[in-house]
Amino acid sequence: MTDITLLIVDDHPVVRDGLRGMFTAAGSDPGSGFRVLGEASDGHEAVELALRLDPDVVLMDLRMPGGNGVDAIAELTRLGARARVLVLTTYDTDTDTLPAIEAGATGYLLKDAPREELFGAVRAAAEGRTVLSPAVATRLVTAVRSPAAQAAGTALSAREGEILALVAKGTGNRAIAAELFISEATVKTHLTHIYGKLGVNDRAAAVAAGYDRGILGRS
Secondary structure, eight states, rough: OOOOEEEEOOHHHHHHHHHHHHHHHHHTTTEEEEEEEEEEEHHHHHHHHHHHHOSSSEEESSSSSTSSSSHHHHHHHHHHHHHHHEEESOSSSSSHHHHHHHHOOEEETTTTTTHHHHHHHHHHHHHHHOOOOOOHHHHOOOOOOHHHHHHHHOOOOOOHHHHHHHHHHTTOOOHHHHHOOOOHHHHHHHHHHHHHHHHSHHHHHHHHHHHTTTOOOHH
């Protein structure tokens, strides 16, 4: 059995140490198949190490100073990295879950998940299967079934709504990125998703559709 290789990304050293210890101990058991290749403390370092070490799975925290997880996931997706990203975080709000999954995360698990559930999620992610904690799965189902989603095909996420509102004010991509503390590449990714969800091809049409559907209020 070939080991599943891992990159652990978290800004807290004690969390990284705990996860490394857990997977290293499990890897010593016959047939367990885990091997930690490295650790990163923020999103920028995560992208660099993921490209250099080429792990099967990246365990990615989301809220980190110096480079957040969603931006890192979007960048890895843009660059075509082989690694599957399994989000492992404390947060399960819509503003965290939906952007992470839209950016390209294979799965989303909370840090209070039992050890065996985490191991199973890593194995599933390595095989390309989607893994969601029950709380996150419920949120996604609710979002898909919301009236706005039924009316527009797919609802905009909270972050996409923020970006569309800034576009409506005439804010450029660089200024949007600065205001929301994300990269310009992430802004462009969100805009692509917004255009697709609204069925438009440019900023002006997106704003018009936003007003028409009540996403931006009334013009």
